[in-house]
Amino acid sequence: MGKFENKWMRAVIPALLIHCSIGTVYCWSLFKGDIASYIGKPVSEVEWAFSIAIFVLGMSAAFGGKFVEKDIHKSSLLAAIFFVVGMAATGFFIYQKSLIGIYISYGVVMGIGLGIGYLTPVKTLMLWFKEQKGLATGLAVAGFGLAKVIASPLMEKLLGDRNSEGILVNPTNIYTMFYILAAIYLVMMVVGHLILKKPAGYEEESLQMQSFSYRKVLTNKTFIGIWLMFYINITCGLALISQEKGILSFIGFGAIGLVSSLTAIFNAGGRIAFSSWGDRLKDRNSIYKIIFISSIVIILCTVIFDGINNSMAILIIALLCIVNAGYGGGFSSLPPLLSDRFGIDSISTVHGLALSAWAFAGLTGNQLSAIILEKTQSYDMVLYVIAALFTLATLISIFVVKPEKVNLENEEFNKKKEIVIG
Known part of the structure; x- marks a missing residue:
């Protein structure tokens, strides 16, 4: 086993890279007012983009679990693509002042990346930490929670100064911020995708996968x-x-x-x-x-x-x-x-x-x-x-x-x- 073939390099670090990226969805409250002000819509209407994102996160996880089970490399790459494209597209639709576009890009497209990305590292972590499954998942999911602490200062810096009424001095910063963040998270998630790996010798049991009964789970x-x-x-x-x-x-x-x-x-x-x-x-x-x-x-x-x-x-x-x-x-x-x-x-x-x-x-x-x-x-x-x-x-x-x-x-x-x- 090489010095990079260990649970920290192959499970914890990629999980943190992925979860610290997608966890920035919780930074929504920092800029929702700026989006509403720029596109000329009430905050209450803009707020639905976040609700849609969380709903799609849960549903894409529910329907994407079997896909993640089969191939974590495809799922981690798919998560990166959907999340980054959704974030960049959100910037574009803010520029276009399209509320429907924001719903689709931030809510649906990013939401799919969130759901698949959230699931992808979990099983790998538990396979590497067989006796400490809770610690393993705690480390990864902590990244999702810490994302707000890490990203908030960066977002505030990218948004720039505000006047005495709390309005951005340069309103165009709101959409350029999304382009910059998309580039940063593309690098983080692709690196996570490349180094994420299950322990040597572990192979999915295809017969066991075919045997899975949704009915038995949902009625249990x-x-x-x-x-x-x-x-x-x-x-x-x-x-x-x-x-x-x-x-x-x-x-x-x-x-x-x-x-x-x-x-x-x-x-x-x-x-x-x-x-x-x-x-x-x-x-x-x-x-x-x-x-x-x-x-x-x-x-x-x-x-x-x-x-x-x-x-x-x-x-x-x-x-x-x-x-x-x-x-x-x-x-x-x-x-x-x-x-x-x-x-x-x-x-x-x-x-x-x-x-x-x-x-x-x-x-x-x-x-x-x-x-x-x-x-x-x-x-x-x-x-x-x-x-x-x-x-x-x-x-x-x-x-x-x-x-x-x-x-x-x-x-x-x-x-x-x-x-x-x-």
């Missing part, structure tokens, strides 16, 4: 339970995270940028900490119980101190940090949990199906808190609803997601095995 109670608790965790996370700036402004806390960076660090740190912790537990599903219960406890503590309005700023910041950590940890703990329950042979396909929960949560999370605030004008009511949902997720984790491993082989595959054995 354990899978349904995992899907629901994953969906609830994302929905609750987005419902609170999307109101982060508003909550801090409401309590009169000025250092919003500092808190934003802090919560992003907790988001990324939670991805490594929770999934690594799961490696040491008898049942990895226990991690989700810890995530949900810790979120419920911090919400109840906030409510006990008379809610958002009268609570200490440090408690509000702790609330945002803990929910962010659990939000990130839910993502990184998902692949190893699915591997424990359904086996590693078809993990990309099963993981892709589970990520469809992200697609629907991307459409409902932000809207949930927005609707509650519109109807009640109360951040406390948002907390009550989130606490109730976390409680439901806890019950699902306890009573639905059983520890037994599920057999995904269909009857035809079993017959073929019997013939081979006979």
